[in-house]
Amino acid sequence: MLTVIEVDRLNFSFGRGVLTQSVLKNITISIHQGEIVLITGPSGSGKTTFLTIIGGLRQAFYGSVIVLNQQLINSNEQTKIKVRQQIGYIFQQHNLLKSLTALQNVSMTLEMHNAMTERQRLDRAAEMLEAVGLGNRLDYKPEQLSGGQRQRVSIARALVGKPKIVLADEPTASLDKQSGYEAVSILKRLAKESQTTILLVTHDYRILDVADRVVELEDGIIKNS
Secondary structure (H helix, E strand, O other), X not given: OOEEEEEXXXXXXXXXXXXXEEEEEEEEEEEEOOOEEEEEOOOOOOHHHHHHHHOOOOOOOXXXXXXXXXXXXXXXXXXXXXXXXXXXXXXXXXXXXXXXXXXXXHHHXXXXXXXXXXXXXXXXXXXXXXXXXXOOOOOOOHHHOOHHHHHHHHXXXXXXXXXXXXXXXXXXXXXXXXXXXXXXXXXXXXXXXXXXXXXXXXXXXHHHHHOOEEXXXXXXXXXXX
8 A cells, every 4th residue: 555644753843942842752653545544632732733744834854754755854845845736735714715706716726737727727626616515606705605615615625636635634623513524524535536645633523433543642642553
């Protein structure tokens, strides 16, 4: 099975000298293509920090973090950009642009794909919104959608570019039980169809059964992997 994330003895700290605060301690984990891994643990345990390092959004200096065959430890910006271009991101607060429709929010992600025409981008975005059950909401702006629907738009946005990996940070935190479970179930179904790897940080124990594996991170240490 193809390994897409290989982390070995990753350490990360904030601050310097006497103010140094160790956040991640000797993290070692392998994640494979098409695998859905949930990371749980109390607030302040380093979950989001770990996710941002994997996503090339934060620089780390100690250990080894190989994502899609790229070493991110002490990496340059070009390396991180190369990795980020193959990753879809889902955030707790959706981060949708309020002035744009659902269709525009999703199609905008495809603008970096220079080979696609605007019509092709819009058609692909519409297909993705249809796949998450929002085919009848293409022209709705975020304030016209429920919280669950907005999160579905963010899932469509994350997947529309056919990423190798999707990173999700507390994607159900602002949703009720049913909406949260539906959103994550849609994400799982679509990712399994395309063999996309999902790394999802959550406090929501209601969605653990969608995972292939649950990893607990506590005080910067992986308790089980």
